[in-house]
Amino acid sequence: xxRQEYRNRGRQWRGWxxxxxxxxxxxxxxxxxxxxxSSAARTFLEGVAAYGEGDYGAAVAAFETIAAxxxxxxxxxxxxxxxxxxxxxxxxxxxxxERALKLAPDDPDLNFNHAYALSLATDERETPPASIYRILFxxxxxxxxxxxxxVALVFNGLFWLVMTVRFFRRKKALKxxxxxxxxxxxxxTATAIYNYYEAASAREGIVLPETAPVRxxxxxxxxxxxxxxxxxxxxxEGEKEGFFRIYFSDGKIGWVTRSHIGxx
Amino acid sequence: MIHSAGKIIVAALxxxxxxxxxxxxxxxxxxxQASVDRNAAALGESxxxxxxxxxxxxxxxxxxxxxxxxxxxxGESRSLHVVNGRQTQEITFNYTLIPVKAGNLRIPPLxxxxxxxxxxxxxxxxxxxxxxxxxxxxxxxxxLAEVSNDAPYEGEQLVYTFHFYRSFRIxxxxxxxxxxxxxxxEQIGKEQSDITVIKGRRFHxxxxxxxxxxxxxxxxxxEPAVLEYDVIQRDHRGGSSPFDxxxxxxxxxxxxxxxxxxxxxxxxxxxxxxxxxxxxxxxxFSGLVGKMDIRAALEKHALKAGESATLTIVVEGSGxxxxxxAPVVDLPDGFKVYxxxxxxxxxxxxxxxxxxxxxxxxxxxxxxxxxxxxxxxLTYFDTASETYETRETAxxxxxxxxxxxxxxxxxxxxxxxxxxxxxxxVAFTGRDILPIKDDLSALENxxxxxxxxxxxxxxxxxxxxxxxxxxxxFTRKSDDPADIMARRARISLKxxxxxxxxxxxxxxxxxxxxxxxxxxxxxxxxxxxxxxxAEAILGPADVPVEVRQAASxxxxxxxxxxxxxxPLDARERNRLLSETRDVVRRIS
Numbered sequence: 001x002x003r004q005e006y007r008n009r010g011r012q013w014r015g016w017x018x019x020x021x022x023x024x025x026x027x028x029x030x031x032x033x034x035x036x037x038s039s040a041a042r043t044f045l046e047g048v049a050a051y052g053e054g055d056y057g058a059a060v061a062a063f064e065t066i067a068a069x070x071x072x073x074x075x076x077x078x079x080x081x082x083x084x085x086x087x088x089x090x091x092x093x094x095x096x097x098e099r100a101l102k103l104a105p106d107d108p109d110l111n112f113n114h115a116y117a118l119s120l121a122t123d124e125r126e127t128p129p130a131s132i133y134r135i136l137f138x139x140x141x142x143x144x145x146x147x148x149x150x151v152a153l154v155f156n157g158l159f160w161l162v163m164t165v166r167f168f169r170r171k172k173a174l175k176x177x178x179x180x181x182x183x184x185x186x187x188x189t190a191t192a193i194y195n196y197y198e199a200a201s202a203r204e205g206i207v208l209p210e211t212a213p214v215r216x217x218x219x220x221x222x223x224x225x226x227x228x229x230x231x232x233x234x235x236x237e238g239e240k241e242g243f244f245r246i247y248f249s250d251g252k253i254g255w256v257t258r259s260h261i262g263x264x
Numbered sequence: 265m266i267h268s269a270g271k272i273i274v275a276a277l278x279x280x281x282x283x284x285x286x287x288x289x290x291x292x293x294x295x296x297q298a299s300v301d302r303n304a305a306a307l308g309e310s311x312x313x314x315x316x317x318x319x320x321x322x323x324x325x326x327x328x329x330x331x332x333x334x335x336x337x338x339g340e341s342r343s344l345h346v347v348n349g350r351q352t353q354e355i356t357f358n359y360t361l362i363p364v365k366a367g368n369l370r371i372p373p374l375x376x377x378x379x380x381x382x383x384x385x386x387x388x389x390x391x392x393x394x395x396x397x398x399x400x401x402x403x404x405x406x407x408l409a410e411v412s413n414d415a416p417y418e419g420e421q422l423v424y425t426f427h428f429y430r431s432f433r434i435x436x437x438x439x440x441x442x443x444x445x446x447x448x449x450e451q452i453g454k455e456q457s458d459i460t461v462i463k464g465r466r467f468h469x470x471x472x473x474x475x476x477x478x479x480x481x482x483x484x485x486x487e488p489a490v491l492e493y494d495v496i497q498r499d500h501r502g503g504s505s506p507f508d509x510x511x512x513x514x515x516x517x518x519x520x521x522x523x524x525x526x527x528x529x530x531x532x533x534x535x536x537x538x539x540x541x542x543x544x545x546x547x548x549f550s551g552l553v554g555k556m557d558i559r560a561a562l563e564k565h566a567l568k569a570g571e572s573a574t575l576t577i578v579v580e581g582s583g584x585x586x587x588x589x590a591p592v593v594d595l596p597d598g599f600k601v602y603x604x605x606x607x608x609x610x611x612x613x614x615x616x617x618x619x620x621x622x623x624x625x626x627x628x629x630x631x632x633x634x635x636x637x638x639x640x641x642l643t644y645f646d647t648a649s650e651t652y653e654t655r656e657t658a659x660x661x662x663x664x665x666x667x668x669x670x671x672x673x674x675x676x677x678x679x680x681x682x683x684x685x686x687x688x689x690v691a692f693t694g695r696d697i698l699p700i701k702d703d704l705s706a707l708e709n710x711x712x713x714x715x716x717x718x719x720x721x722x723x724x725x726x727x728x729x730x731x732x733x734x735x736x737x738f739t740r741k742s743d744d745p746a747d748i749m750a751r752r753a754r755i756s757l758k759x760x761x762x763x764x765x766x767x768x769x770x771x772x773x774x775x776x777x778x779x780x781x782x783x784x785x786x787x788x789x790x791x792x793x794x795x796x797x798a799e800a801i802l803g804p805a806d807v808p809v810e811v812r813q814a815a816s817x818x819x820x821x822x823x824x825x826x827x828x829x830x831p832l833d834a835r836e837r838n839r840l841l842s843e844t845r846d847v848v849r850r851i852s
Binding site: 109117193 | 340
């Protein structure tokens with residue numbers, strides 16, 4: 001066996017060892033994930049059963065346990081909105097519907113129930129001032145952030161594929177395709193980045209209790225300026241000493257106890 | 265002896281510490297007390313009441329038992345006291361009390377509810393004298409309230425007017441209007457402000473009016489309106505006059521005075537609301553009270569059956585005109601009526617509501633004929649004459665013609681049973697939400713792609729493109745003939761040096777390497793050269809003479825060997841290979 005053959009044998013063994021390690025790690029992770037998944041599934045089915053039996057409090061507890069474990073799913077959030085609404089908790093119901101809408105803005109069931117919940121809210125929702133971002137990215141409400149990111153990646157990949165073919169094959173016919181692909185990729189990339197910005201800023205919230213006094217300062221003794229009711233949507237402008245500074249509509253600004261507002 | 269004295273001292277200190285602790289504990293137990301700033305006042309003056317709760321975190325005072333005073337809450341304040349290293353919190357509830365009558369009045373014991381329990385204050389007696397602050401000519405500031413009619417009929421509107429007169433500067437006046445119990449009340453316009461002169465004195469006057477409509481009969485009392493204001497008490501050093509409210513230097517920036525809060529209140533006003541007289545007229549009473557009229561107009565007086573004519577009825581006047589309802593119009597059989605929403609054109613001014621309410625209805629006769637429509641009537645209570653009045657419009661005549669035959673033929677028949685149901689809008693008949701989603705896809709974690717990963721994936725195709733292009737450009741074979749021939753020379757030399765190569769092949773490789781190197785220098789492609797051609801190429805190419813000569817000689821030797829057929833020994837092969845390598849290198 002010469003030196004070259006030894007080297008080849010060594011490479012083969014090294015490959016097997018790495019493959020075995022990866023497989024064992026994958027199996028260990030899969031087992032853990034399966035155990036977690038089984039527990040979540042059981043809790044979920046318990047929540048569904050409780051909802052069916054009219055025990056909405058138990059359904060809320062089950063679904064919130066799953067959500068607290070880190071699962072982020074519009075269907076789960078939708079169920080939480082339903083359970084809260086049936087349980088008489090209008091504020092949390094609208095909060096979970098709003099969270100679900102962030103992930104699946106085009107779900108018809110979700111939109112129907114969300115509209116129903118909003119019809120029960122006391123405070124009239126005033127149209128927020130049209131921001132330049134909202135005008136520029138008007139189409140972003142038509143697709144979920146995940147779908148937008150995927151479309152951006154696909155069109156970006158297609159554009160560079162066409163560019164590569166053009167570079168190596170000198171196909172002039174592809175010139176007409178490259179520009180539209182680039183335009184679409186840029187639009188969806190900008191939209192996706194704005195979605196990331198919005199998710200990171202997380203500035204909106206929902207009033208959770210039946211009534212939430214909005215005060216002029218950071219204490220319960222501060223003058224009550226106005227009162228918001230469950231389900232009212234506010235913009236959170238800041239946070240200080242256990243209070244949120246909120247903006248409801250033109251001229252209606254003040255401080256609300258932090259626990260009275262749920263961030264969307 | 266000394267030892268026992270020490271024990272006594274230690275025991276005494278312990279007893280004292282214990283006593284001090286007990287005292288401090290009792291001192292910091294929760295307690296409440298009520299106090300007023302004075303026990304004697306005149307009608308129209310206010311009294312400040314403070315209820316203090318010590319040693320509690322929060323509390324609530326029940327002031328409902330106070331009957332002899334109008335109570336205005338002034339909020340609460342908190343303070344922290346530190347005594348002997350212990351902190352005690354005190355909450356003080358502040359109220360302004362305004363006597364509602366003269367005499368020996370009482371503030372009864374007030375309950376203070378705290379998490380620690382319910383405590384009670386002691387009663388406080390206050391003597392209130394008859395002297396009333398009000399319309400005295402001597403007053404620099406006073407308030408007045410009046411109604412336009414203190415004996416209105418039920419449903420008759422009256423105007424409540426509040427006046428605030430002042431001859432000097434005040435700041436931050438706050439009005440607590442009466443509750444107007446037993447009336448519907450609406451403010452008339454905005455607050456009016458002017459300057460008036462009363463018995464030679466110049467006053468600033470603010471006026472606020474409300475339109476009131478009694479809801480029931482009987483004696484109603486409009487509670488006093490309370491006005492609070494802050495007045496700047498000036499230092500006597502300035503010697504300022506009460507009439508200098510326009511003075512530029514009278515403002516707080518140039519005044520060293522202090523601000524004091526005072527209250528004024530109007531007298532309560534009794535209003536005796538009279539019931540309307542019994543009505544026995546032939547036409548129904550509309551419920552309107554005031555001065556009313558009615559008029560009507562019919563859009564056209566001749567039309568075909570099935571067409572519509574608009575009847576417009578206008579009820580106008582002053583009084584409770586907003587309550588006017590569409591007058592009843594008696595129509596013959598065979599008419600269909602479609603009513604529009606009424607249109608209001610009603611104003612509210614110092615005399616109350618006045619304007620008109622317009623009712624429009626489309627009349628559709630179904631059968632031809634000559635019709636006479638009864639007049640529209642309105643019965644209301646006239647407050648001026650104190651009688652029921654009936655107004656009516658003129659009667660209308662209407663000629664309805666038969667629909668022409670051809671027009672009837674053009675009429676599209678309504679769908680009949682068997683040809684499908686009539687179309688109608690689908691409306692909700694119940695309200696509920698849609699059910700939950702019970703499939704396990706709700707457990708799929710839809711975590712968004714992290715931004716760095718998204719940006720990374722976005723950049724991957726571009727990076728791959730740049731890498732591929734770079735590699736391509738780096739490894740691309742040159743099209744230059746000089747490069748091609750130089751490469752061929754290197755390859756041929758490499759082939760010539762391979763082990764086990766035959767003599768013919770060896771010599772061919774050497775020949776091709778040498779020729780390629782020479783042609784590379786000329787920048788042309790080719791396969792063969794004679795030694796004279798080689799000289800001709802290398803001459804103008806600035807190749808040193810010895811190299812040219814060596815190349816020519818070597819080329820000649822290789823050709824001789826190739827075509828001579830004499831086998832080469834190893835030594836000769838190595839020498840030829842070595843020399844060729846050397847020449848090729850020097851030519852290149």
